[in-house]
Amino acid sequence: MSGGFELLDALVxxxxxxxxxxxxxxxxxxxxxxNLPEASVADLSDKILQAARCxxxxxxxxxxxxxxxxxxxxxxxxxxxxxxxxxxxxxLFALERTSGYKGAYHVLAGLLSPMDGIGPEDIGVDKLRQxxxxxxxAEVIMALGPTVEGEATTAYILRLLAxxxxxxxxxxxxxxxxxxxxxxxxxxxxxxxxxRREI
Amino acid sequence: MSGGFELLDALVxxxxxxxxxxxxxxxxxxxxxxNLPEASVADLSDKILQAARCxxxxxxxxxxxxxxxxxxxxxxxxxxxxxxxxxxxxxLFALERTSGYKGAYHVLAGLLSPMDGIGPEDIGVDKLRQxxxxxxxAEVIMALGPTVEGEATTAYILRLLAxxxxxxxxxxxxxxxxxxxxxxxxxxxxxxxxxRREI
Numbered sequence: 001m002s003g004g005f006e007l008l009d010a011l012v013x014x015x016x017x018x019x020x021x022x023x024x025x026x027x028x029x030x031x032x033x034x035n036l037p038e039a040s041v042a043d044l045s046d047k048i049l050q051a052a053r054c055x056x057x058x059x060x061x062x063x064x065x066x067x068x069x070x071x072x073x074x075x076x077x078x079x080x081x082x083x084x085x086x087x088x089x090x091x092l093f094a095l096e097r098t099s100g101y102k103g104a105y106h107v108l109a110g111l112l113s114p115m116d117g118i119g120p121e122d123i124g125v126d127k128l129r130q131x132x133x134x135x136x137x138a139e140v141i142m143a144l145g146p147t148v149e150g151e152a153t154t155a156y157i158l159r160l161l162a163x164x165x166x167x168x169x170x171x172x173x174x175x176x177x178x179x180x181x182x183x184x185x186x187x188x189x190x191x192x193x194x195x196r197r198e199i
Numbered sequence: 200m201s202g203g204f205e206l207l208d209a210l211v212x213x214x215x216x217x218x219x220x221x222x223x224x225x226x227x228x229x230x231x232x233x234n235l236p237e238a239s240v241a242d243l244s245d246k247i248l249q250a251a252r253c254x255x256x257x258x259x260x261x262x263x264x265x266x267x268x269x270x271x272x273x274x275x276x277x278x279x280x281x282x283x284x285x286x287x288x289x290x291l292f293a294l295e296r297t298s299g300y301k302g303a304y305h306v307l308a309g310l311l312s313p314m315d316g317i318g319p320e321d322i323g324v325d326k327l328r329q330x331x332x333x334x335x336x337a338e339v340i341m342a343l344g345p346t347v348e349g350e351a352t353t354a355y356i357l358r359l360l361a362x363x364x365x366x367x368x369x370x371x372x373x374x375x376x377x378x379x380x381x382x383x384x385x386x387x388x389x390x391x392x393x394x395r396r397e398i
Contacts, residue, residue, distance in 0.1 A: 005265050007250045014243055019227050029217050031289055033247060034254055034263065041251035044213055045244045048232060051206045052240035055233055064233065066204050090230055 008034075060131070062107035062124060064089055072105055079103045081138040085128065085157065087111055087145065095143065103141070106131065111149035112156055125157055132164050142170040146191075207233075259330070261306035261323060263288055271304055278302045280337040284327065284356065286310055286344065294342065302340070305330065310348035311355055324356055331363050341369040345390075 015026035033041055058070030072078055082103030086092045092105055108123045132140060144150035161168060173191035175184060214225035232240055257269030271277055281302030285291045291304055307322045343349035360367060372390035374383060
């Protein structure tokens with residue numbers, strides 16, 4: 001395609017592996033990079049490497065830990081007796097951004113998906129069980145998405161934690177704020193009905 | 200946002216500078232990177248740096264040159280007496296992909312845009328003039344986009360090359376293949392009419 005630019009082609013192919021990046025977007029990104037001053041590209045390259053080196057997963061909760069310190073587990077102001085189970089760091093950041101939640105987290109490495117060969121041992125639910133069994137946990141909040149895989153994973157964890165005496169809750173399902181009732185799908189509408197609250 | 204992850208935030212901010220990448224896409228890309236094995240990130244980081252180091256601009260035509268060699272100027276099979284003037288490497292690659300063009304190129308560093316303070320000296324038109332004046336050039340093909348800036352730049356180059364005896368052409372304007380006539384804008388339709396050919 002680009003006649004003898006092995007490096008260029010290799011970089012485009014590499015960028016195409018990024019989520020949501022296709023052939024054209026990858027080209028755009030690479031051409032943008034090549035038009036930058038070399039020092040600025042070196043800085044980016046260094047930042048990427050540093051991030052991969054310094055940001056690891058917290059042994060306790062699976063959250064990112066920069067230089068070995070996970071900011072949730074390391075924060076003495078956060079309530080460690082409440083654990084919110086999320087599917088990924090993306091969801092954790094979404095909750096952190098908006099909810100004012102002041103408890104701890106448990107970040108799974110994805111959701112159960114037998115069709116893709118992803119079992120309980122792949123997503124780290126046993127670590128959650130050990131953590132809850134170790135005591136001092138009053139509530140586990142299941143914050144997995146209301147999808148087939150999310151529900152299946154929640155059901156699995158529910159059964160796993162059944163022998164342990166701990167309160168297990170899940171996020172409310174219902175109408176998204178600002179929604180137009182006529183456009184809401186039947187299942188959500190049903191869930192909103194089921195979960196109606198006195199006002 | 201991500202509580203104490205300076206590296207993470209810095210990387211997201213950096214990715215947001217890429218063309219067409221917003222806050223959410225940048226987060227997605229960074230989280231994808233952090234879930235990769237460290238070796239694979241190191242490889243990407245290295246590829247980026249190498250590309251910036253090894254891919255420079257050709258002294259003659261402004262095309263990318265890997266390890267000092269521009270593949271167009273270095274190709275003895277290409278006709279150096281025809282120069283196709285393009286706005287960017289993106290456009291050059293588009294032409295290379297599709298047109299079967301076997302001449303040389305001249306890659307400008309953008310288009311004239313007095314509103315943004317971009318003048319002739321910024322986009323390297325003088326190099327083009329020197330190249331054409333040096334002789335042995337039979338035809339200059341203007342392949343800048345039919346936009347205001349593109350037309351202005353073409354007009355400027357036309358005037359610049361007026362004293363030199365050289366044939367100057369531009370790409371045909373007209374209906375894109377597969378187009379539905381009723382949806383074509385008036386200016387394009389007019390250009391198609393003007394440029395009609397006997398069959």
